[in-house]
Amino acid sequence: MIAGVPHVAGTGAVPVHCILGRNAGPMTGPGTNTYVIGDRRLAVLDPGPVDDQHLEAVLRFANGKPIDWIFVTHTHGDHSPGAAPLQRATGARLVGLLPPEGSGQDPTFTPARQFLDGERIDCGEFTMRLVHTPGHVSNHLCFLLEEDGLLFTGDHILEGTTPVILPPYGSMRHYLQSLEALKSLPLQALAPAHGRVMKQPFQMIDTLLRHRLRREQKVLRVLAEQAGALPLEALVRQVYDDVPARLLPLACKTLLAHLLKLQEDGRARCEWQAWSGVGQHER
């Protein structure tokens, strides 16, 4: 994939194209995928960061066709800030969930109204269903292109890597529930915000669920094996001994999400910013 060059991403009857943003990096992999959906009247999903060249590439691809809708999966800087300039250029209606108060996420994001989980938006040529998927962050939405069973997964499911869970607005418990709930949808393929389209949606979801569960088991094992309580920064080196050191700051966030879930479950405790297992030394 080359940034700015549209390529076909559709898997069914509805035309879907992907324009890769120019924001490749450690947090975004190859960059943010901006999807353009429709034939004569278009919707744009995840416009990405503010970037005149990327906006230009999207408008050039639209080639004068009206852009009626802008869908935003969540309000991180690599997904939503480009929505405001695209909306000014097109008059499109903006769909997404407001960032949690105090989170410091994209303050320019102003959806057309309040939207609800399960809402179906009739876009004329196709129907988009909103699926609230808290976990990565609390205001995360996936969008189901109903005609083709294509789910736009934002940062909920990524290709080639696993999403970071970001407490306090992200939650491991919600993440696992949101993943599990996707299995009841009529899915044919997954279109992530970073990486390529995945054609085996249910297999992918199960792989992710297993991965998270295995990591949780490893957290419990490390907590059980240590003599005293450990701060997060020490714990992460043991629980994530399989990832490169440069990824540890991110792993720390997901580890905290695991620990907070285990604390709620009564299996871990935190005192003076050090974590220990609960009920494991008795064994």
Ligand SMILES: [Zn+2]
């Ligand atoms: Zn994100």
